[in-house]
Amino acid sequence: LKNIQSTSSCGDIDFDSILKDYLKNATEIDIFLDFDGTLAEITPHPNNTVTTTSMKNTLLELSKHPEISTTIISGRALSDVEQKIQIDNFTYSGNHGFEILFTNGSKYIHQIPESLSANFSKLLQELEQKVEKHNAWIENKIYSLTFHYHETPEHLKRMLMEQAILIVTKYGYRANQAHDAIEIKPPIQWNKGLAAEYILSHKYDDLWRNRKILSVGDDRTDEDIMKVIKGFGLSFRVTNHNDLVTNADYKIPTVECVQELLDAINRHYLKKQSKCSCKN
Numbered sequence: 361l362k363n364i365q366s367t368s369s370c371g372d373i374d375f376d377s378i379l380k381d382y383l384k385n386a387t388e389i390d391i392f393l394d395f396d397g398t399l400a401e402i403t404p405h406p407n408n409t410v411t412t413t414s415m416k417n418t419l420l421e422l423s424k425h426p427e428i429s430t431t432i433i434s435g436r437a438l439s440d441v442e443q444k445i446q447i448d449n450f451t452y453s454g455n456h457g458f459e460i461l462f463t464n465g466s467k468y469i470h471q472i473p474e475s476l477s478a479n480f481s482k483l484l485q486e487l488e489q490k491v492e493k494h495n496a497w498i499e500n501k502i503y504s505l506t507f508h509y510h511e512t513p514e515h516l517k518r519m520l521m522e523q524a525i526l527i528v529t530k531y532g533y534r535a536n537q538a539h540d541a542i543e544i545k546p547p548i549q550w551n552k553g554l555a556a557e558y559i560l561s562h563k564y565d566d567l568w569r570n571r572k573i574l575s576v577g578d579d580r581t582d583e584d585i586m587k588v589i590k591g592f593g594l595s596f597r598v599t600n601h602n603d604l605v606t607n608a609d610y611k612i613p614t615v616e617c618v619q620e621l622l623d624a625i626n627r628h629y630l631k632k633q634s635k636c637s638c639k640n
């Protein structure tokens with residue numbers, strides 16, 4: 361495993377040669393991209409998150425190559441992440457994989473048992489009553505919740521976070537640490553990794569394991585995809601922490617580096633295209 365410990369820039373990672381090597385005998389690729397912290401910088405409030413114009417153009421270019429199938433897979437609600445990207449030809453998955461929208465318009469919703477969904481509104485209500493204070497708030501995504509305390513005074517964060525976790529576990533839900541937030545999910549065996557497997561088998565049946573698959577993400581929920589493709593896929597974890605343990609093949613430090621990687625993919629396919637048209 362070539363786990364490059366990158367420093368402050370991505371200059372020492374040669375995306376072109378990594379891709380040339382990985383794609384040497386392949387024509388097609390499936391790409392899974394996380395949204396927050398991967399395609400867009402983390403901001404104090406999720407409503408203020410935007411992809412830069414140049415990132416948007418890079419994504420648009422990706423969408424034009426028929427050999428590339430791209431999925432945006434996010435913890436946000438499906439409608440939210442779709443609205444943030446707004447590019448046709450992409451598969452979108454929201455709520456950490458609980459919602460999937462395929463390019464042909466068909467939708468998959470991973471079922472949550474009645475006994476758990478009955479607790480959801482009680483959990484939401486208690487969180488709203490007890491921890492929505494000091495600028496902390498709950499994002500209701502219908503299938504999961506996020507407790508945000510990015511804008512809470514530093515000295516109150518821990519107390520509020522611990523209180524929220526107690527409430528979440530009381531109702532039998534799972535609480536996972538995120539960027540100044542707690543991701544709250546039903547305790548069922550479903551995650552971005554299983555959703556990625558579902559998407560790939562939906563498209564290619566069992567043949568998906570022979571395909572070239574690339575994933576990029578910045579947090580623990582993205583590691584589930586990296587685990588699934590470990591050994592035959594190509595994955596990149598966006599992180600500044602050199603000592604972070606990851607399933608990814610490479611660590612890259614910034615959203616700008618993600619764009620460099622995606623630009624390199626576009627270059628790779630443009631080159632292939634021009635070689636083909638020269639031959640014809």
Ligand SMILES: O=P(O)(O)OC[C@H]1O[C@H](O[C@H]2O[C@H](CO)[C@@H](O)[C@H](O)[C@H]2O)[C@H](O)[C@@H](O)[C@@H]1O
Binds near residue numbers: 403404406436
């Ligand atoms: O899977 P992702 O696309 O990375 O989504 C994860 C969560 O992203 C959002 O929250 C995070 O980003 C916000 C905007 O930068 C930031 O304010 C917050 O602190 C982060 O936790 C989103 O609001 C969540 O619903 C997603 O689950």
